Amino acid sequence: MDHEVEIFRLFMKNACAEMKPMVTDAIIKEHAADPLGRHSLDLEHLLVFMRQLPQEDKLVILAEEQDRRFRLFRLSGVRSLPGRIVGEEVYESEEEALHAGFLQRLTDLGLLEDKNDQL
Numbered sequence: 001m002d003h004e005v006e007i008f009r010l011f012m013k014n015a016c017a018e019m020k021p022m023v024t025d026a027i028i029k030e031h032a033a034d035p036l037g038r039h040s041l042d043l044e045h046l047l048v049f050m051r052q053l054p055q056e057d058k059l060v061i062l063a064e065e066q067d068r069r070f071r072l073f074r075l076s077g078v079r080s081l082p083g084r085i086v087g088e089e090v091y092e093s094e095e096e097a098l099h100a101g102f103l104q105r106l107t108d109l110g111l112l113e114d115k116n117d118q119l
Contacts, residue, residue: 015049016109022046023111028103035098050105059086059105061097070097072104 022042030043039047056077061070062085070093072086086104091097106112 012109016111019046019049019109020111023106028112031102032099035095035102046106046111047102050102050109059101059108061094061101063094064090067094068092070094072097072101 022045027040027043027046030040054077055075058075058077060073060075060083062073063070070091071089073083074086075083089100091100103112
């Protein structure tokens with residue numbers, strides 16, 4: 001295995017173990033109430049961590065119709081390869097899509113057991 005890949009795997013394992021206690025019902029409710037607003041230090045720490053992750057498989061919001069239809073979309077991480085739409089859900093607001101993406105990223109990182117309990 002590539003040495004850099006192993007180091008990144010260990011970093012992610014340790015970082016996620018450190019972040020897991022921060023993922024509380026209160027943090028999830030705070031994000032749901034205002035995904036774009038000012039946040040507590042714990043929520044801001046989680047968001048900064050998620051923003052710095054590599055582009056490969058990164059979750060973003062796709063606006064299918066301006067201000068009306070939003071979907072979750074995964075980037076390929078390779079300039080010449082297209083990304084893919086995630087799931088069938090269509091969100092009516094950007095904030096709703098942002099929160100769904102937040103829950104999905106927490107789930108992907110193993111920081112949230114079942115995102116469906118939080119929707």
